[in-house]
Amino acid sequence: MNHPSQDDEADAALTFRTRAIHVGNEVDAATGAVVPPIHLASTFRQPGAGQWGEFDYSRSGNPTRSNLQNTLTSLESGVGSLAFASGMAAIHCVTMLLESGDHVVAGCDLYGGAYRLLHKICARSGIDVTLVDMTSADAVAAAIGERTKLVWAETIGNPRLTIPNLAELADIAHHRGVLIGVDNTFGTPALVRPLEHGIDIVMHSATKYLGGHSDCLGGTLSVADQELFDRLYYIQNATGAVLDPLSCFLVSRGLKTLDLRIREQSKTSLQLAQWLQAHPRVSKVLYPGLESHPQHALAKQTLDGGFGAMVTFELDAGLDETAKVCESTKLFHLAVSLGAVESLIEQPATMSHASYDAADRARFGITDGLIRLSVGLESFADLCDDLDRAIASK
Incomplete structure (x- = not known):
């Protein structure tokens, strides 16, 4: 796991609203611009054959995307974040941690797109799903079986606005050796930070409150564990559903007023x-x-x-x-x-x-x-x- 730098520790001492404006939006060293430039480059010149700089190809990493991811990591109290082409692409990345024969326990107050992904797409790969009332710890515990590998909830359910006990669900999942992820789109990190409650993965449809102006499409994942982050990054890089630089800029701008x-x-x-x-x-x-x-x-x-x-x-x-x-x-x-x-x-x-x-x-x-x-x-x-x-x- 990465150890926090002095800069990271100084940033953590700032309030949420201040971090949303400054972390990931550092002054451009080359020009002094207070808004970082948008890097549209698809590829980056390398120092030598087989020698790799910080960025090489925009699917694997892009400065503008990194800025957004750094902001969100700070706001969600995580170790790392990833920005995707849509919220569904972000959820899909999580489901690609699973294998045929695995089982998912998901909330019954669930976004329709997530329902469709689990029932109509993941099911084709032999992944089963059980929908339960996430406000009932007993129901969640009873639904977890030997094949269960993921619990998926929402901080505020869609559309009936149910509220699960995040810390309680995290304890249940971890006691059974199961990953737990939540969709925090309705809650936003301004109101609730699930990683602070013991959740492993927090997802946002960045199209919604993070962007905030109905002018961009995107999704994000933030995690509390470096090894899990590395696994998700590998899947994202291998499959390619990354957020484009202009949309990254728009989401970063939206976060400043979130x-x-x-x-x-x-x-x-x-x-x-x-x-x-x-x-x-x-x-x-x-x-x-x-x-x-x-x-x-x-x-x-x-x-x-x-x-x-x-x-x-x-x-x-x-x-x-x-x-x-x-x-x-x-x-x-x-x-x-x-x-x-x-x-x-x-x-x-x-x-x-x-x-x-x-x-x-x-x-x-x-x-x-x-x-x-x-x-x-x-x-x-x-x-x-x-x-x-x-x-x-x-």
């Missing part, structure tokens, strides 16, 4: 959740900041300074009526994705979680009346008026 954005978005989300909870046409609101949320107390312990910017609510309505509500908003764009400055609305049953088998959607509470909001930086009053008009159209 702390400010997610905290402000969380405030508005709580206001909207409270307003929706009192709405006569809304039958249920799922938001970790509400006292009615099943894991509210745990969320207060796990999440630092906010409850996230995703709000899910349910209408007592069918598929078509719910779709009409989603189609009637003006400020909330009807779109998949999340985590940006503009607010989005979607119907999980037909959009983000359409890849679920119908039986699993019904089993795990992804009903026809479910609506998922990604709350942006617009004012609460404007978003409230927009939702009120749309719900009235039902």
